[in-house]
Amino acid sequence: MTHAMNEAEDAILAKRPESRAWRKFRSHKSALFGSVMVGLFTLIAVAAPILPIPDPSATDWGAIRLAPSMAHPLGTDEIGRDILSRMIWGARASLLAGVVSVAIAMVIGVPLGIMAGYMRGWIDAVISRCTEALLAIPFLILAIALAAFLGPSLTNAMIAIGIASTPLFIRLARGQAINIAAEDYVESAHAIGLSTSKILLRYIFPNVLPPVLVQSTLTVASAIIAEASLSFLGLGQQPPDPSWGAMLNTAKNFMVQAPWMALWPGVAIYLVVLGFNLLGDGLRDALDPREE
Amino acid sequence: MLTHILHRVLVAIPTLILISIFIFALQKLLPGDPVLALAGEDRDPETLDRLRELYGFNKPIWMQYLIWGKGVLQGDLGISIRSGIPVTEMIAQKLPVTLQLAAMSMLFAIAIGIPAGIISAVHKGTKTDYVANVVALSGLSIPNFWLGIMLIMVVSVKFKLLPASGYVPPSEDFWLSIKTMIMPAFVLGTGLAAALMRHTRSSMLTVMRQDYVRTARAKGLRERVVIMRHAFRNALTPIVTLIALLFGELIAGAVLTEQVFTIPGFGKMIVDAVFNRDYAVVQGVVLVTAIGFILMNLMADIAYVLLNPRLSGR
Numbered sequence: 001m002t003h004a005m006n007e008a009e010d011a012i013l014a015k016r017p018e019s020r021a022w023r024k025f026r027s028h029k030s031a032l033f034g035s036v037m038v039g040l041f042t043l044i045a046v047a048a049p050i051l052p053i054p055d056p057s058a059t060d061w062g063a064i065r066l067a068p069s070m071a072h073p074l075g076t077d078e079i080g081r082d083i084l085s086r087m088i089w090g091a092r093a094s095l096l097a098g099v100v101s102v103a104i105a106m107v108i109g110v111p112l113g114i115m116a117g118y119m120r121g122w123i124d125a126v127i128s129r130c131t132e133a134l135l136a137i138p139f140l141i142l143a144i145a146l147a148a149f150l151g152p153s154l155t156n157a158m159i160a161i162g163i164a165s166t167p168l169f170i171r172l173a174r175g176q177a178i179n180i181a182a183e184d185y186v187e188s189a190h191a192i193g194l195s196t197s198k199i200l201l202r203y204i205f206p207n208v209l210p211p212v213l214v215q216s217t218l219t220v221a222s223a224i225i226a227e228a229s230l231s232f233l234g235l236g237q238q239p240p241d242p243s244w245g246a247m248l249n250t251a252k253n254f255m256v257q258a259p260w261m262a263l264w265p266g267v268a269i270y271l272v273v274l275g276f277n278l279l280g281d282g283l284r285d286a287l288d289p290r291e292e
Numbered sequence: 293m294l295t296h297i298l299h300r301v302l303v304a305i306p307t308l309i310l311i312s313i314f315i316f317a318l319q320k321l322l323p324g325d326p327v328l329a330l331a332g333e334d335r336d337p338e339t340l341d342r343l344r345e346l347y348g349f350n351k352p353i354w355m356q357y358l359i360w361g362k363g364v365l366q367g368d369l370g371i372s373i374r375s376g377i378p379v380t381e382m383i384a385q386k387l388p389v390t391l392q393l394a395a396m397s398m399l400f401a402i403a404i405g406i407p408a409g410i411i412s413a414v415h416k417g418t419k420t421d422y423v424a425n426v427v428a429l430s431g432l433s434i435p436n437f438w439l440g441i442m443l444i445m446v447v448s449v450k451f452k453l454l455p456a457s458g459y460v461p462p463s464e465d466f467w468l469s470i471k472t473m474i475m476p477a478f479v480l481g482t483g484l485a486a487a488l489m490r491h492t493r494s495s496m497l498t499v500m501r502q503d504y505v506r507t508a509r510a511k512g513l514r515e516r517v518v519i520m521r522h523a524f525r526n527a528l529t530p531i532v533t534l535i536a537l538l539f540g541e542l543i544a545g546a547v548l549t550e551q552v553f554t555i556p557g558f559g560k561m562i563v564d565a566v567f568n569r570d571y572a573v574v575q576g577v578v579l580v581t582a583i584g585f586i587l588m589n590l591m592a593d594i595a596y597v598l599l600n601p602r603l604s605g606r
Binding site: 136 | 429435540541544547548563589
C-alpha cells in the first residue's frame with residue numbers, strides 16, 4: 001500500500017514542471033554543449049593552482065616569442081612567459097569577473113526591482129526613472145567611465161561591470177514582480193493576512209527567480225566580454241597578472257612577429273562566451289512554458 | 293500622433309536631468325581635492341582659496357551642479373585639461389569620424405542580418421536555419437576587438453589587401469576613406485548583424501503565424517510575395533525599433549574598434565581621456581552618448597508609430 005502510494009507520488013513528482021524543464025533542457029543539444037564548455041573552463045580555472053604548468057609570471061629571456069612547441073604548447077610571449085599557463089590563469093580572471101559582477105548586479109538589482117514592482121507608487125517611480133537614466137548610457141561606456149573614476153584594477157572592473165549591469169536586473173525583476181503580484185495566490189495570501197515581507201519572500205521572490213537566472217547566464221557572457229574589453233583597454237587586470245583581454249592588448253603589438261600570441265586568448269573568450277550564451281538560450285527555452 | 297511624440301519628448305526630460313546629476317556626481321566622487329591638483333606645486337592656502345573661489349568649489353554642491361548644468365545647456369561642457377580645447381569642440385571634431393564608421397557598420401549589419409533572418413525564419417527547423425543560428429550566436433560571442441586583430445593579421449599583414457589602420461576623411465579621398473573603413477565597419481557590424489538576424493527571425497516567425505499570412509497563401513499568392521509583401525512588411529516594425537536601440541552598442545563597440553584600428557574618433561577620445569584623467573572629456577562623452585541614445589529612442593518611437601498603421605491613424 002505505502003509502496004504503491006510512493007510510486008504514485010513518484011509519478012506525480014516526475015511530472016512536475018521542473019522535471020519537464022530539465023527534460024527539455026537535456027534534449028537541447030546546443031545547451032548541453034554550452035554547459036560542457038562552461039563546465040570545462042570552470043574546471044580549468046579552479047584547478048589552475050594544482051595543474052603541472054609553469055608559473056604564469058615566470059619570465060625566460062632565452063625563450064622570447066617562441067612558436068608553439070612541445071615545451072610550450074601554445075608558445076611564449078614577449079618576455080618568455082608560457083602562454084598556456086597564462087591562458088589557464090587568465091581563465092580565473094575572466095570567469096571570476098563574469099560571475100562576481102553579475103552577482104553584484106543581481107544582489108543590488110533584484111531586491112530593488114521587486115520593491116519597485118510590488119510596492120509601486122513613488123518608490124517605483126524613483127527606481128524606474130533612475131533605471132531608465134542608467135540604461136540610456138551604453139553598458140560599456142558606463143563601465144569604462146566607472147572604471148576610469150574608480151581606478152584601473154580587476155576588482156574595480158568587476159564593480160564597474162556589476163553596476164553597469166544592474167539596471168537590466170532591476171527592470172526584469174520589476175516586470176516579473178508586477179505580473180506575479182497580480183496573481184490570485186498572492187492576493188489570497190494578502191487576504192489571509194500574510195505580512196508583506198512573507199509574501200515577498202515566499203511568493204514573489206521564488207517566481208522572479210527563473211527569468212533572473214536566464215538573464216544572469218546571458219549577462220555572465222556579456223560581463224566576460226566586458227572584462228576582456230576593459231582589460232584590453234588597460235582598465236581591468238593589471239600586469240603582470242594574466243587576463244585574456246590584457247594578453248590581447250600586448251599581442252596586438254606583435255602581430256607580425258608572434259601571431260599566436262593574439263590567437264589563443266580570443267579563441268578562449270569566444271568559447272566561454274559562446275558556452276554561456278548557449279546555456280542561457282537553452283535555459284530560457286526550457287523554463288518558458290509557451291515554448292513547444 | 294503629435295501628442296504622442298510630445299508626450300515622449302516630455303518623458304525624456306527627467307531622464308536627461310537624472311543622467312546629468314549622475315554624471316556630475318561621478319566627478320564629485322573622485323578621490324582627492326581638485327583644487328590641489330589644479331594648484332600643482334603651489335600649496336599656499338591663499339592661492340588654494342582663490343582657486344576655490346574661481347572654480348566655485350566653495351559653493352554648496354547643488355549650486356555647483358546648477359552652474360555646471362547651465363553651462364551644459366549653453367553647450368559648454370568644460371575644457372579639456374590635457375589639450376586646453378573646449379570639450380564641445382573636441383566632440384564636434386571627432387564625432388563625424390565615428391558616425392561614418394557607425395553608418396557603414398549599420399549598412400553592413402542590415403545587408404547581412406535582415407536577409408539572413410528572413411531566410412532562417414522561412415526555413416525554420418532546417419539545416420539552413422541551424423547554421424544561420426550558430427553563425428549568429430558566434431557573431432554575438434566573438435569579442436570584436438579580437439576579430440579586428442585577426443583581420444589585420446590576415447588581410448593587411450599577410451595579404452596586404454586593405455590598410456591596417458588610420459583614417460582618411462571622405463572629403464579628402466573618398467575611395468581611400470571607404471577602403472580604410474571596410475575592415476573596422478565589418479568588425480563593428482558583425483555583432484549588430486547577429487543581433488538583427490536573431491530579431492528578424494523571431495519577428496518573422498511571429499508574423500508568419502498570423503491569419504493574414506494564411507489568407508494571402510490561400511488566395512494563391514506566390515510564396516515570395518507572401519513573404520516579402522505580407523510577412524516582412526509587418527515584421528519590419530520591431531526591427532526598425534531595434535536598429536535605433538542598437539545605437540548604444542554601436543558607440544560602445546566603436547570604442548574598441550577605434551582602439552584596434554587606431555581611428556581618431558569619438559570612441560578613441562574617451563579612452564585617451566580616461567588615461568589622461570581628463571574628466572571633463574569623459575563626462576562630456578558620456579553625456580553626449582546618453583543624449584544621442586535618448587534621441588534615437590525617440591526616433592524609434594516615432595518610426596514605430598509611422599510604420600504601424602493601427603497607431604498612426606490616431
